[in-house]
Amino acid sequence: MARIKPKQLLIQSKTKKSPTRISYSTIVTWNLIVVLVVLSLYATYSHWHHRPILETEMDLLRTEHVGRSEDSTKTSRPSYAIIDTAKGSITIEIFKEASADVVDRFVSLCKSNHFKGIPFRRVIKNFVIQGGDFDFNGAAQEWILKAKANGENALSPKHEAFMIGTTNNPNNKGFDIFITTAPIPNLNDKLVVFGRVIKGEDVVQEIEEVDTDEHYQPKTPIGILNIMLKREL
Structure with missing residues (x-):
C-alpha cells in the first residue's frame, strides 16, 4: 500500500468540511x-x-x-301611610310582601299628592268605604249580595275588617282605595290587599256611619285631605 505523503494529507484535511456550528441566538x-x-x-x-x-x-x-x-x-319602601280625613287620621301599615306593582303605584301617587282632596265616593255600612278614582258601576250591589250570602267560606287575613286594598282590575287607569269595615268573603278576585289599619279604626267607623243615598254616596261630602308616607312611626 502506497504511503500518502504529508503534503497530500495536509491538502486532504483542508478539503474536508468542518461540522456546522449552531449559533447562540x-x-x-x-x-x-x-x-x-x-x-x-x-x-x-x-x-x-x-x-x-x-x-x-x-x-x-x-x-x-x-x-x-x-x-x-x-x-x-315606606312601611306606613297616614291618611288624613275630615274625621281624623287613619294609620296604615303597608305589607312588605304585598304586590310590588300595587305598592309602588300607591307610593308614587302619594308622593305626587294624587289623593289630596279625593272624596270617599262610596260608604257601605258593615262592608267597605271607598275613595279614589274608580266608579263601582253597579259592582257594589253585587258585592253586598255576596257578602250577605250565608256561605261557609273560611276567612283569611285578607278578608278581615280594617284591611286596605285596591281594585283587582288591570283596565282601571285610576287608583281606588278600599278599607273593609267587616270580615268579607270572596274578595280575592275583587281586591288586591296591600295593608291594614293599625290606628284610627274609630275614624273608619265614624266615616262608615255617615248618611248616604241609595247609591251609597255620602250626602255630606267627606274625603281624603292628604296621605303622608313614613318609614317609621
Whole structure:
C-alpha cells in the first residue's frame, strides 16, 4: 500500500468540511419558543379546568346581587301611610310582601299628592268605604249580595275588617282605595290587599256611619285631605 505523503494529507484535511456550528441566538430562540408553547398549554388547561368553578361563582354572585336588589327595594319602601280625613287620621301599615306593582303605584301617587282632596265616593255600612278614582258601576250591589250570602267560606287575613286594598282590575287607569269595615268573603278576585289599619279604626267607623243615598254616596261630602308616607312611626 502506497504511503500518502504529508503534503497530500495536509491538502486532504483542508478539503474536508468542518461540522456546522449552531449559533447562540438560534438556541435562545428555540428555547423561548418551547417555553411559550408550554405556558400556552398550561394556560389553556388551567382555563378549562377552572371554568366550571368560575361559572358557579358568577352564578352565585348574580343571585346574591338580585336578592340584594329585591331586598333593598323592599326596605326602601315606606312601611306606613297616614291618611288624613275630615274625621281624623287613619294609620296604615303597608305589607312588605304585598304586590310590588300595587305598592309602588300607591307610593308614587302619594308622593305626587294624587289623593289630596279625593272624596270617599262610596260608604257601605258593615262592608267597605271607598275613595279614589274608580266608579263601582253597579259592582257594589253585587258585592253586598255576596257578602250577605250565608256561605261557609273560611276567612283569611285578607278578608278581615280594617284591611286596605285596591281594585283587582288591570283596565282601571285610576287608583281606588278600599278599607273593609267587616270580615268579607270572596274578595280575592275583587281586591288586591296591600295593608291594614293599625290606628284610627274609630275614624273608619265614624266615616262608615255617615248618611248616604241609595247609591251609597255620602250626602255630606267627606274625603281624603292628604296621605303622608313614613318609614317609621
